[in-house]
Amino acid sequence: MNIRPLGDRVVIKKLEAQEKTKSGIVLPTQAKEQPQMAEVVAVGPGGLVEGKEVKMEVEVGNKVIFAKYAGTEVKYDGIEYTILKQNDILAIVE
Amino acid sequence: MNIRPLGDRVVIKKLEAQEKTKSGIVLPTQAKEQPQMAEVVAVGPGGLVEGKEVKMEVEVGNKVIFAKYAGTEVKYDGIEYTILKQNDILAIVE
Amino acid sequence: MNIRPLGDRVVIKKLEAQEKTKSGIVLPTQAKEQPQMAEVVAVGPGGLVEGKEVKMEVEVGNKVIFAKYAGTEVKYDGIEYTILKQNDILAIVE
Amino acid sequence: MNIRPLGDRVVIKKLEAQEKTKSGIVLPTQAKEQPQMAEVVAVGPGGLVEGKEVKMEVEVGNKVIFAKYAGTEVKYDGIEYTILKQNDILAIVE
Amino acid sequence: MNIRPLGDRVVIKKLEAQEKTKSGIVLPTQAKEQPQMAEVVAVGPGGLVEGKEVKMEVEVGNKVIFAKYAGTEVKYDGIEYTILKQNDILAIVE
Amino acid sequence: MNIRPLGDRVVIKKLEAQEKTKSGIVLPTQAKEQPQMAEVVAVGPGGLVEGKEVKMEVEVGNKVIFAKYAGTEVKYDGIEYTILKQNDILAIVE
Amino acid sequence: MNIRPLGDRVVIKKLEAQEKTKSGIVLPTQAKEQPQMAEVVAVGPGGLVEGKEVKMEVEVGNKVIFAKYAGTEVKYDGIEYTILKQNDILAIVE
Numbered sequence: 001m002n003i004r005p006l007g008d009r010v011v012i013k014k015l016e017a018q019e020k021t022k023s024g025i026v027l028p029t030q031a032k033e034q035p036q037m038a039e040v041v042a043v044g045p046g047g048l049v050e051g052k053e054v055k056m057e058v059e060v061g062n063k064v065i066f067a068k069y070a071g072t073e074v075k076y077d078g079i080e081y082t083i084l085k086q087n088d089i090l091a092i093v094e
Numbered sequence: 095m096n097i098r099p100l101g102d103r104v105v106i107k108k109l110e111a112q113e114k115t116k117s118g119i120v121l122p123t124q125a126k127e128q129p130q131m132a133e134v135v136a137v138g139p140g141g142l143v144e145g146k147e148v149k150m151e152v153e154v155g156n157k158v159i160f161a162k163y164a165g166t167e168v169k170y171d172g173i174e175y176t177i178l179k180q181n182d183i184l185a186i187v188e
Numbered sequence: 189m190n191i192r193p194l195g196d197r198v199v200i201k202k203l204e205a206q207e208k209t210k211s212g213i214v215l216p217t218q219a220k221e222q223p224q225m226a227e228v229v230a231v232g233p234g235g236l237v238e239g240k241e242v243k244m245e246v247e248v249g250n251k252v253i254f255a256k257y258a259g260t261e262v263k264y265d266g267i268e269y270t271i272l273k274q275n276d277i278l279a280i281v282e
Numbered sequence: 283m284n285i286r287p288l289g290d291r292v293v294i295k296k297l298e299a300q301e302k303t304k305s306g307i308v309l310p311t312q313a314k315e316q317p318q319m320a321e322v323v324a325v326g327p328g329g330l331v332e333g334k335e336v337k338m339e340v341e342v343g344n345k346v347i348f349a350k351y352a353g354t355e356v357k358y359d360g361i362e363y364t365i366l367k368q369n370d371i372l373a374i375v376e
Numbered sequence: 377m378n379i380r381p382l383g384d385r386v387v388i389k390k391l392e393a394q395e396k397t398k399s400g401i402v403l404p405t406q407a408k409e410q411p412q413m414a415e416v417v418a419v420g421p422g423g424l425v426e427g428k429e430v431k432m433e434v435e436v437g438n439k440v441i442f443a444k445y446a447g448t449e450v451k452y453d454g455i456e457y458t459i460l461k462q463n464d465i466l467a468i469v470e
Numbered sequence: 471m472n473i474r475p476l477g478d479r480v481v482i483k484k485l486e487a488q489e490k491t492k493s494g495i496v497l498p499t500q501a502k503e504q505p506q507m508a509e510v511v512a513v514g515p516g517g518l519v520e521g522k523e524v525k526m527e528v529e530v531g532n533k534v535i536f537a538k539y540a541g542t543e544v545k546y547d548g549i550e551y552t553i554l555k556q557n558d559i560l561a562i563v564e
Numbered sequence: 565m566n567i568r569p570l571g572d573r574v575v576i577k578k579l580e581a582q583e584k585t586k587s588g589i590v591l592p593t594q595a596k597e598q599p600q601m602a603e604v605v606a607v608g609p610g611g612l613v614e615g616k617e618v619k620m621e622v623e624v625g626n627k628v629i630f631a632k633y634a635g636t637e638v639k640y641d642g643i644e645y646t647i648l649k650q651n652d653i654l655a656i657v658e
Binding site: 333334335336337339340347349368369371372373374375376 | 378379380381382383385387418421423424425426427428448450459
């Protein structure tokens with residue numbers, strides 16, 4: 001993976017519905033701001049972001065829940081990624 | 095429970111109306127932003143959140159009152175949880 | 189009283205109109221954001237709230253004036269309470 | 283006077299038009315946010331207000347100019363007071 | 377002059393068009409937020425204003441350019457003054 | 471030049487289109503918030519501005535690019551100037 | 565390149581679609597706020613920007629992904645550049 005996010009940004013790859021079923025999580029499809037599961041593929045360095053100290057809590061490989069419409073989508077080698085701020089990640093699923 | 099909330103987020107499970115009656119609290123249903131009772135099932139680490147120091151005040155097992163529309167709902171093994179910021183929790187009921 | 193407010197929140201119980209008359213305060217009913225009198229029944233610990241240090245100035249038993257539409261109403265054992273931030277309390281009446 | 287304002291709030295009593303004339307100040311009635319003169323009757327303790335240090339600059343007895351629609355009006359023993367933040371007071375007239 | 381502005385406020389007296397011509401400045405009348413020249417007649421103490429340290433840079437007697445619709449107008453002994461925050465003063469004309 | 475800007479403000483004089491051509495820069499006229507070139511004619515002292523430390527980076531004589539609608543225009547001895555905050559200056563052209 | 569951006573601003577030059585294909589990134593054209601690839605051609609000094617310490621993370625020559633509508637476009641010697649804040653750059657592509 002050669003996308004290096006800046007500041008407190010994180011690159012994630014959405015997990016398919018079947019993977020979600022295996023891990024036991026079913027996310028309601030009718031929610032207005034539908035949360036989704038994804039895998040973290042790259043993590044920014046954190047540190048001072050707009051004058052605020054941010055400590056990165058997620059690591060590459062973490063399965064995370066994030067707000068669906070957060071961040072910006074980019075496609076790389078045919079795979080779609082999302083670049084979002086760590087604060088848009090709600091939780092790590094272990 | 096294997097959802098680990100980030101920062102100052104908390105995972106709660108709503109309590110049913112009958113449980114609310116047992117604990118003596120009746121919440122008016124006509125309120126615009128209706129508060130609800132829930133049980134805390136997971137608590138984020140707190141610390142620096144967007145540059146502000148946050149100390150977690152709730153613990154797993156606490157019964158809490160929170161604003162109904164706060165946070166994001168996720169379903170896990172058939173049970174619905176809400177992930178919200180601790181600041182959206184109004185009070186602990188003891 | 190077993191509702192323990194978080195952070196800089198305060199639980200108050202509204203005083204009836206006749207009590208207001210006894211204490212000499214008449215609050216105009218035509219005001220857009222009508223203030224009301226209440227008695228403080230529980231006080232949060234204060235401290236760091238969203239990264240800001242808050243010192244609690246009210247105590248249980250204080251009669252206070254607050255902005256009517258501030259906070260969230262909850263019912264407990266048939267009595268209605270309001271949970272609001274201390275900053276929505278305008279003054280203590282002695 | 284037994285209304286004790288919280289934080290950086292101040293209780294003022296509006297001065298009548300004739301008093302304004304005596305002190306030499308005439309305030310234009312057509313202004314959109316019409317300023318008014320008032321006398322300070324109670325002053326909050328100041329200190330940390332929403333995480334910001336506030337030093338009280340007005341004292342009981344000061345004649346002040348304030349923005350007319352600032353604050354909340356309360357009636358006490360038939361007299362109307364306004365509770366407002368010190369920052370809504372523009373100047374002291376000496 | 378016995379209006380003592382609070383905090384970072386300044387009392388100014390607008391200069392007439394002819395005075396503006398003498399000092400060589402002509403201000404366009406068609407500008408949406410038309411700047412104007414004025415003379416400073418009173419200066420607040422500065423210091424901590426809403427938790428921010430403000431150092432007063434203007435002095436009584438300074439000719440200043442300010443945004444026309446900034447501040448609040450008050451009339452005193454038949455003369456119209458404007459009370460505004462120092463930050464609404466753009467520049468000193470020397 | 472005898473306009474002394476306050477705080478982090480800068481006085482600039484717009485450069486004509488022909489000067490822009492000589493320096494090699496052509497600015498698109500159809501842009502919604504069209505940038506323009508100007509020469510810096512006066513620079514405020516910087517320092518504490520609304521509680522934030524600002525260090526002035528531009529100097530008198532600098533050619534700068536700024537957002538066209540930023541700041542306030544004033545006319546002096548028949549020449550039009552713009553007073554704007556240094557933060558509205560995008561870059562220095564050397 | 566003789567455009568020197570101020571503060572935390574960065575000057576970038578958009579990369580053509582064919583270059584994007586070579587580097588393996590295809591950006592969806594239907595996205596509402598379409599991200600784009602660009603090359604960094606000049607980097608501001610960072611430091612205190614509106615009172616917040618900003619450390620520059622990008623360098624001249626970096627290929628970056630940025631939000632398409634961020635920043636201001638300027639043309640120089642027939643080439644179009646964009647001046648934007650580093651925070652509008654999402655990631656470096658290596």
